[in-house]
Amino acid sequence: MKRNLHAGMVESGGLSLNILTDDELDEIHLATLEILKNTGVFVEDKEAIEIFDAGGAIIDRKSMIVKIPPYVVEDAVHSAPSALVLTGRNSKDDFIVGSGRIGFANFGKAILIVDPYSDEIRKTTKTDVADAAKIIDYLSDMDVFLNAVTSHDVSQEKYLAQLHNAEAAFQNTTKNVFIAGGNSYILEKLIEMAAVIVGGKDKFRQRPILTLVVSPVSPLKLIKECCEIIIRGARFGIPMDIISMAMAGGSSPITLAGAMVTHNAEVLSAIVLSQLANRGTPVIYGSSTTAMDMKFATAAVGSPEAAVINAAVARLAQYYSLPSFVSGILGDSKISDIQAGHEKTLTGLLPALAGANLIYGAGILETGITFSFAQAIIDNEIARMIKHIINGIPVNDETMAVDVIKEIGPFKDFLSHRHTFKHMRDHFQPKFIDRRMREDWDNAGRISMYERAKEEAKRILETYKPEALSDGVRTQIRSIIEAAENEMGGVNGKN
16 A cells, blocks of 8 residues: 655655745745845946846946846746756766756865975965865765865966966866856956867867856945856856855845845846846856854854755755755864864755755865865765765665565574675765774774875875876967966066
8 A cells, every 4th residue: 555655755765954945935035036126236347237238127327236127037047957067078077967966076265275295284376276186086076176276376467377277177187177267358268278178169168168156246246257257158158156155244134044135136146147148058056155253253164054054055046946056064173173074064964955966165174264185085075975875765675675584583693694795885885984993993003084084185196197188288278378478467476
């Protein structure tokens, strides 16, 4: 006899977390429409204002405030794809974002790094960008590469560092590269670089190996560079990850629901611009929104609020049938300690349970400031464990094992039974989490998880060889960067 489904049960199996009810999602959506219609957003770019104007928005050209009617917002959301393929330089690394899938990525863009050899905290370099890409390329449960750190040893003028960051990334990973476009000029150069790698601009349109990270400024601003990237990226058909970085209590209301409305208005306004620029542009609904610690005036990325907000964002993206990219596996701890492990598990698990498609944050410490290769390896293990948890408990005749239980009965054990051998690999098998008894751990040198991960990081850096670009492609990419530096007047950190 078929049993009745119970409320809240996931019919397809696996675990889930409905952190917002359907009615609450409706309320946030309606509140957002009210803000976009009556308050509007500041739009700094004249071309973007003309696009909004032609698309039905109400424009105040003096204040540069754009008010967006509800029908324009909803039409834009409906025109954006509900899933997309993030293509890698090698097709084996293609990743479908959306459609109920969950993946993970590292954090970006840290300004300090834990040196893997000395444990010194120092400013990041172009070599660190390359090494981070190499580490993420190696790690099996990191599905895309987000530009992890920035190159402080190259010109910082006019976003030129972005070209160096991209060069280092493209050479050391075949996974899709998430990177900020900077401005329209830098974006054109990034497209040229990617086109050289894949064999031309037409092929790049078919297989865009980079995803543009675009961030509105809270509260409710689309600054000029943001608009430029959205418009030109959309017209070229490049996937865009649109991330709000609202901070509850600072750049958004302190209440989490209020922060969600601000966040939603910013992301939806950018999505509207992308769809008006080129209907059907692939976009990802992103979040780096968190709460401000009111005692220290810092972004509390390892907080319960951050975990809840990003789980709610995952639900909101589902509400709009859009793929999601949210922060998680984050921490405020300065070192890889108990605090880091607790914060990263909390902020990674909740968004995963809520259905986030990509969760980024691996490798980061110190509230998003410091990147650690060893921590990235530990976080890869956390990500792998979360993926395992999300599967839940499969329940069927084979897994309930009634016949096996009958066969064993009360007086024997299941250790040597063929059913145990058949399913023993169904259980999670850690690589860095230590389950040995104390005596065995003592005899092995009493090495901590962090030390084991640090040794693994050094091994990867010293022995792993990512799939290389050809010498010809590398030369062309270098020429593009040198031409941009000469044109923009910034070489080797000088104007």
